[in-house]
Amino acid sequence: MVKIGTHVSSAKSLDLVFDRGKEVGADTIQFFVSSPRSWAWKERTEEEKALFLQKREKTGIQPVVVHASYLFNLASADENLRKKSINGVINELKLCEELKIDYYVIHAGKAKGQPEEQAIQNIIDSLKVVFSEVELKNTTFLFETLAGQKGEIGKTTDEIVALMEPFLDIKTGVCLDTCHLYSAGYKINEEEKFFEYKEELKEKIGLEKVKVIHCNDSKTPFNSRRDRHEHIGEGSIGLKGFELFLNDEYFKNLPFILETPKEGDWDLINMERLKNLIKAPVAQ
Numbered sequence: 001m002v003k004i005g006t007h008v009s010s011a012k013s014l015d016l017v018f019d020r021g022k023e024v025g026a027d028t029i030q031f032f033v034s035s036p037r038s039w040a041w042k043e044r045t046e047e048e049k050a051l052f053l054q055k056r057e058k059t060g061i062q063p064v065v066v067h068a069s070y071l072f073n074l075a076s077a078d079e080n081l082r083k084k085s086i087n088g089v090i091n092e093l094k095l096c097e098e099l100k101i102d103y104y105v106i107h108a109g110k111a112k113g114q115p116e117e118q119a120i121q122n123i124i125d126s127l128k129v130v131f132s133e134v135e136l137k138n139t140t141f142l143f144e145t146l147a148g149q150k151g152e153i154g155k156t157t158d159e160i161v162a163l164m165e166p167f168l169d170i171k172t173g174v175c176l177d178t179c180h181l182y183s184a185g186y187k188i189n190e191e192e193k194f195f196e197y198k199e200e201l202k203e204k205i206g207l208e209k210v211k212v213i214h215c216n217d218s219k220t221p222f223n224s225r226r227d228r229h230e231h232i233g234e235g236s237i238g239l240k241g242f243e244l245f246l247n248d249e250y251f252k253n254l255p256f257i258l259e260t261p262k263e264g265d266w267d268l269i270n271m272e273r274l275k276n277l278i279k280a281p282v283a284q
Helices: 016-023 046-059 079-098 116-133 157-167 178-183 191-204 239-246 266-276
Strands: 003-007 029-031 064-067 103-106 140-144 172-177 210-215 255-258
Touching: 003 266, 016 029, 016 046, 079 103, 079 116, 103 172, 103 210, 116 157, 140 157, 140 210, 157 172, 157 191, 172 178, 178 210, 178 239, 191 239, 210 239, 239 266, 255 266
Parallel strands: 003 029, 003 255, 029 064, 064 103, 103 140, 140 172, 172 210, 210 255
Antiparallel strands: none
8 A cells, every 4th residue: 555645844742743743634644843944952841752653553553754964964074063953963863763753864964065975974973973873763864965056965866875884783774865866867757767876876875765755846947956846747757657656566665755835725736636647546
C-alpha cells in the first residue's frame, strides 16, 4: 500500500501535527520541531511530549518525519555559524529521539565560497560532533538530495555517498526530493533515465538506504540548479516522473510526502493526483 502525506504545521503544540494530517487525509506527515527561520530553541513540556505520543498512537499516522531547520549549515566556513548549526541539530535530534520520530531529514550544507571538498569535510566533522552527543535509536538521520543552488552539498549521488561513508555504522539514510533531483540534472520523468538513476542509487548507496521521497514538481526547467517547488503535474517534471516512483517495485513502499506550496486546498488536490497515478490500491 502506497502511503501519501504532506508537510504540516507544528504551530502552538507539536501534537497538533496529527490533527492537521488527519484533516487532509494524510497517511504520513512531516513537520518542523522548531522554527525553520529562527535560531531560538523552544523546550517542550512533558505534557506536550506525552500528548504527541498519544495522538500518534491514536491516529496511526506513520511514518513520522521531521525536517531540520533551514538555517543550519553544517558546511559553513564561519565557525560560529557551524557551531550554532551543530547545537541546533543536536537539540532537534534529542527531541526526535524522545518523540520516537522515524526520520530526520536535513539539507546538509552549502559551500558558500569554499572548495566543495572542504565543505564536505566540514559537514563530516560537524556530524561527528552531533553523533557523539546523540545516540540514534528511534530516529534515522537522512541526507536530502539537493538541487545544487548556492553551493549546496548533496546535489549528486557521489556527494551523498561522501557524506554517508563515515557513518555507515549509524542509523543514516537518504531522502529523495523529486524537484531537487530534476533540477540537479537527473531526468527522472523519462523511463530510461529514471531506471538509470535507480541503478546508480542501488550500486553506490544501496536502495535499502533510501527511506523517504519528497514529492514536488518543479517551477524551473531541467538542470536549472534552482529549488522552486510546484504543484504535482503543474511544473516541468509532469505526471510521468511521479508515476514512475509511485509504481516502482521498491519506491512504492516508501512514504511520499508533499512539500508543495500551501495554497487553498492544494494539499488535497496534490494527494489525489498522486493517488490517481497508482496502478495498485493505496493505503486505507
